[in-house]
Amino acid sequence: MTDFQTKLDRLLPRVEKPARYIGGELHSVVREPDGSQLRFAFCFPDSYEIGMSYMGLNILYHLLNNTEHTYCERCFAPAPDMAEEMRKAQLPLFTLETKTPLSEMDIIGFTLQYELCYSNVLMMLGLAGIPLRASERSREHPLIIAGGPCAFNSEPIADFFDVILTGDGEELLPEFCRIYAVFKAEGRSREDFLERVSGLRGIYIPSFYEVERDEEGSYLRHRKLQECAPDKVLKAIVRDIDKVDFPKKNIVPLIEVVHDRSVAELFRGCSAGCRFCQAGMIYRPVRERSEDRVMDIAVSQLESSGHEELSLLSLSTSDYTQFESLVTRLKNYCRDNKVNLSLPSLRMDNFSFELLNEIQGTRKSGLTFAPEAGTQRLRDVINKNITEEHIFGSLHRALEMGWNSVKLYFMIGLPGETREDLDGIVDLAERIMDMVREHNGGKIGRFNLSVSVSNFVPKPCTPFMWARQDSPEEFEEKQFYLKDELKKIKGVSYRYHDPFASMLEAVFARGGRELSCMLERAVELGACFDAWTEGFKEDVWRQVLEEFAIDENYPALAGSDTSAALPWEIVDCGVSREYLISEWDRAMRGDTTKDCRYGCNGCGVNEYTRCDWGGIYA
Numbered sequence: 367m368t369d370f371q372t373k374l375d376r377l378l379p380r381v382e383k384p385a386r387y388i389g390g391e392l393h394s395v396v397r398e399p400d401g402s403q404l405r406f407a408f409c410f411p412d413s414y415e416i417g418m419s420y421m422g423l424n425i426l427y428h429l430l431n432n433t434e435h436t437y438c439e440r441c442f443a444p445a446p447d448m449a450e451e452m453r454k455a456q457l458p459l460f461t462l463e464t465k466t467p468l469s470e471m472d473i474i475g476f477t478l479q480y481e482l483c484y485s486n487v488l489m490m491l492g493l494a495g496i497p498l499r500a501s502e503r504s505r506e507h508p509l510i511i512a513g514g515p516c517a518f519n520s521e522p523i524a525d526f527f528d529v530i531l532t533g534d535g536e537e538l539l540p541e542f543c544r545i546y547a548v549f550k551a552e553g554r555s556r557e558d559f560l561e562r563v564s565g566l567r568g569i570y571i572p573s574f575y576e577v578e579r580d581e582e583g584s585y586l587r588h589r590k591l592q593e594c595a596p597d598k599v600l601k602a603i604v605r606d607i608d609k610v611d612f613p614k615k616n617i618v619p620l621i622e623v624v625h626d627r628s629v630a631e632l633f634r635g636c637s638a639g640c641r642f643c644q645a646g647m648i649y650r651p652v653r654e655r656s657e658d659r660v661m662d663i664a665v666s667q668l669e670s671s672g673h674e675e676l677s678l679l680s681l682s683t684s685d686y687t688q689f690e691s692l693v694t695r696l697k698n699y700c701r702d703n704k705v706n707l708s709l710p711s712l713r714m715d716n717f718s719f720e721l722l723n724e725i726q727g728t729r730k731s732g733l734t735f736a737p738e739a740g741t742q743r744l745r746d747v748i749n750k751n752i753t754e755e756h757i758f759g760s761l762h763r764a765l766e767m768g769w770n771s772v773k774l775y776f777m778i779g780l781p782g783e784t785r786e787d788l789d790g791i792v793d794l795a796e797r798i799m800d801m802v803r804e805h806n807g808g809k810i811g812r813f814n815l816s817v818s819v820s821n822f823v824p825k826p827c828t829p830f831m832w833a834r835q836d837s838p839e840e841f842e843e844k845q846f847y848l849k850d851e852l853k854k855i856k857g858v859s860y861r862y863h864d865p866f867a868s869m870l871e872a873v874f875a876r877g878g879r880e881l882s883c884m885l886e887r888a889v890e891l892g893a894c895f896d897a898w899t900e901g902f903k904e905d906v907w908r909q910v911l912e913e914f915a916i917d918e919n920y921p922a923l924a925g926s927d928t929s930a931a932l933p934w935e936i937v938d939c940g941v942s943r944e945y946l947i948s949e950w951d952r953a954m955r956g957d958t959t960k961d962c963r964y965g966c967n968g969c970g971v972n973e974y975t976r977c978d979w980g981g982i983y984a
Contacts, residue, residue, distance in 0.1 A: 538602040629678075
């Protein structure tokens with residue numbers, strides 16, 4: 367037994383859930399490294415339970431470990447108790463598969479799923495003994511890279527990464543690793559490698575650009591420092607996801623995780639065009655897997671894992687072209703094999719309750735829908751193309767078929783919101799409960815309506831990226847108003863999000879490179895696990911926001927006009943600026959835009975991909 371393993375074994379009994387750190391799960395890939403393969407650490411900057419629920423980890427882990435050139439291992443953010451024990455024992459952060467210190471890997475890749483996980487990235491690099499900033503590292507250190515949805519504005523953390531990968535990773539990441547393995551074997555320099563891969567679609571190398579600002583400090587442009595750097599970084603796109611190898615033997619966690627189930631991705635992208643939704647823009651165009659392929663993936667995963675639940679992954683499950691046919695086949699398989707079939711991301715305007723009724727039978731779980739806004743006027747502003755007829759028609763069918771638990775998601779602080787829109791949320795809740803009483807002969811019975819309200823956070827690459835965000839005080843006033851009004855309605859429960867955390871999310875979502883020093887300072891003061899209510903240190907963040915003069919006038923919070931240059935536009939998400947501006951203008955007029963399943967709206971992604979992606983709906 368190595369000295370490292372001995373130290374690890376001694377400290378594990380002192381921490382909560384030691385199984386987070388031991389590896390050895392079914393279908394994990396454990397090899398004896400012999401120097402012939404590039405060594406890659408996939409780092410998820412959150413807990414094991416959350417990271418192991420992320421489908422992207424299983425996809426990229428599977429793809430890399432099925433190449434000849436790369437061995438991929440995993441690493442998750444250690445909980446505070448484990449991190450403290452590691453510091454005491456001088457034990458560096460390590461991979462689960464071989465217990466290798468991260469500092470000995472060739473490449474460390476972080477997935478950036480959520481802005482409030484940025485502090486964990488720095489915490490993990492610090493635990494690994496790796497200099498935080500790319501400019502402070504040498505060729506003796508691992509290459510530090512990142513990908514994920516937050517890569518579409520990586521500027522707040524760009525100084526900490528050597529390379530940012532934007533867009534779909536299934537083809538880009540294995541090719542990136544293959545090239546690095548060749549350069550490593552040939553003993554060529556990191557600088558040569560970076561120049562070579564800068565020409566790959568989806569590759570952004572922050573050190574190849576300098577940010578220029580005006581006299582007041584406002585962002586002007588990215589100036590190229592290397593001739594090989596592209597003027598704009600085009601996101602990587604997998605054109606045919608049906609041909610991409612999708613894992614059939616996912617790693618089976620040793621402990622319960624957030625989503626403890628098998629997952630099959632139906633399609634990528636979304637055609638609805640909700641104006642607040644970043645995912646609906648950056649994952650365009652829509653690309654579907656065939657029905658037979660989804661069936662094969664689902665059945666293979668269930669048979670290889672022993673999971674008792676199957677979930678279908680997409681941004682809007684019931685938009686899948688062969689939805690009813692596929693679900694009928696899966697329903698029959700799951701019934702015969704005593705597996706629960708979960709259908710998330712259903713829309714109120716196109717959903718077959720009869721089908722779900724057949725799936726759930728007498729053991730009905732709750733239904734979840736997202737009207738997002740309390741009035742039709744505001745739903746039109748955000749292009750949420752559902753009507754009250756959809757809402758009440760769906761709930762009427764739910765009551766008729768025996769559902770007694772419904773959750774509704776709303777958002778407050780949306781552009782153009784008025785007090786009438788907040789009253790609309792209360793009015794919807796009242797009318798739903800009136801419908802319940804009418805259905806139940808004047809009684810509520812066991813029916814529960816949960817109203818969950820989140821705070822609007824303007825995101826890059828959306829028509830609302832120019833919007834102002836409400837201040838924490840404004841959010842709080844609206845939340846308390848809703849709380850007071852909704853508690854008057856029997857049978858309604860109410861949940862809301864922390865307004866200060868939402869403000870911080872907006873700072874990092876639309877900020878620039880000037881935030882790197884602030885993030886370092888916050889981590890120095892103890893910030894980590896900011897995405898967790900129990901981990902979020904509001905006092906630390908208030909201190910650093912004051913130190914760095916981030917207030918309501920900061921562009922990420924105050925918004926900007928559509929003529930202003932924006933720091934994240936060095937990356938081209940595929941949706942044109944002209945289209946986003948036109949959608950912003952339409953929102954301000956209250957005009958809706960049709961779902962692009964029913965005809966192209968000219969967002970630019972078809973021309974961007976050099977391919978017509980609308981055919982699957984023909």
